[in-house]
Amino acid sequence: MQLKSQVEWALHCCxxxxxxxxxxxxxxxxxxxxxxxxxxxxxxxxxAVSQAKLVESTLGPSGGYRLAKAPKDISFLDxxxxxxxxxxxxxxxxxxxxxxxxxxxKADCDDKPCAIARxxxxxxxxxxxxxxxxxxxxxxxxLEHDIPPKLWKKTGEWVLART
Amino acid sequence: MQLKSQVEWALHCCxxxxxxxxxxxxxxxxxxxxxxxxxxxxxxxxxAVSQAKLVESTLGPSGGYRLAKAPKDISFLDxxxxxxxxxxxxxxxxxxxxxxxxxxxKADCDDKPCAIARxxxxxxxxxxxxxxxxxxxxxxxxLEHDIPPKLWKKTGEWVLART
DNA sequence: CATATTAAGGATATTAAATATCCTCATGGA
DNA sequence: TCCATGAGGATATTTAATATCCTTAATATG
Numbered sequence: 001m002q003l004k005s006q007v008e009w010a011l012h013c014c015x016x017x018x019x020x021x022x023x024x025x026x027x028x029x030x031x032x033x034x035x036x037x038x039x040x041x042x043x044x045x046x047x048a049v050s051q052a053k054l055v056e057s058t059l060g061p062s063g064g065y066r067l068a069k070a071p072k073d074i075s076f077l078d079x080x081x082x083x084x085x086x087x088x089x090x091x092x093x094x095x096x097x098x099x100x101x102x103x104x105x106k107a108d109c110d111d112k113p114c115a116i117a118r119x120x121x122x123x124x125x126x127x128x129x130x131x132x133x134x135x136x137x138x139x140x141x142x143l144e145h146d147i148p149p150k151l152w153k154k155t156g157e158w159v160l161a162r163t
Numbered sequence: 164m165q166l167k168s169q170v171e172w173a174l175h176c177c178x179x180x181x182x183x184x185x186x187x188x189x190x191x192x193x194x195x196x197x198x199x200x201x202x203x204x205x206x207x208x209x210x211a212v213s214q215a216k217l218v219e220s221t222l223g224p225s226g227g228y229r230l231a232k233a234p235k236d237i238s239f240l241d242x243x244x245x246x247x248x249x250x251x252x253x254x255x256x257x258x259x260x261x262x263x264x265x266x267x268x269k270a271d272c273d274d275k276p277c278a279i280a281r282x283x284x285x286x287x288x289x290x291x292x293x294x295x296x297x298x299x300x301x302x303x304x305x306l307e308h309d310i311p312p313k314l315w316k317k318t319g320e321w322v323l324a325r326t
Numbered sequence: 327c328a329t330a331t332t333a334a335g336g337a338t339a340t341t342a343a344a345t346a347t348c349c350t351c352a353t354g355g356a
Numbered sequence: 357t358c359c360a361t362g363a364g365g366a367t368a369t370t371t372a373a374t375a376t377c378c379t380t381a382a383t384a385t386g
Contacts, residue, residue: 001164006344047362058361089166119294120166123290225332
């Protein structure tokens, strides 16, 4: 079980968009070049993030993407779910229903979801809760510490020149 | 991103094996019938669980599988990782390294893993911690409450007759 | 000992999902 | 008007999941 590579791309793109000056847009082409990923396919990820209303776009020259909300109001979970969907990672196919000892169809039990699924879904919830607890603002704060000041500045200028 | 259906099967099978009397084995054929899943493919899941030393097998008539440890010493995580592997669900491909503004190769930063990956891995850890916290013994306790006594008993007899 | 039963594991086929590219369209800035 | 852009549909291509089949070695039972 692996998250799509588009999740990684979307997160990195949102991090970059967090640094954009008010009112500017950065096009897919440059986001793709900055991260070394195929432009056309990255575009699909950005469309998903756009449909989730996390970013907004505009057309034409000087068009592209920008965040639709403040970085503090966009969580990792928002972005992950925009790309991966909200379906739980564990899909219960109700194989308990195939038990040949069962007689009474629905009446036999099944008022509750399967106990195994409940455990798996709790773990899924713990995962999502963690992701919900980290915002793009938190990420940017961390990146400012991680990335060498020279590279940080240079990248900011590279991006700005393309908005 | 979806866990393999084999994870669900392996969990249900281990739940059944938890109820086996000391020294008895239950073959794949019956585990497959009980859950309504293809025997040959279920066999692959059981092989994985066996390689992880959670269950042990024996050959020949009256052969099959049994738990290799007490139910309280086998966690959901053990079983999930036996089938899915231990690799984190988020794979960092280091796309930060593709930033054209970078000059100094490794020297430019990268002493730490990427900040985005760190967050994703923390969430992955939260997921695994939850799964690690629930044992087969816990599951059986829950199932005893969930499943109608008549079905519980009947299933136990069905299984016993095949060991 | 002979036979039937079983798990292990390799080989291979089938299906579904992820990855990737291409094309058309409508929009908007220069 | 012209060009750059995102949206979105169509369609490969690649990889992973699902599934089946076959051979081998072990072992209980008659």
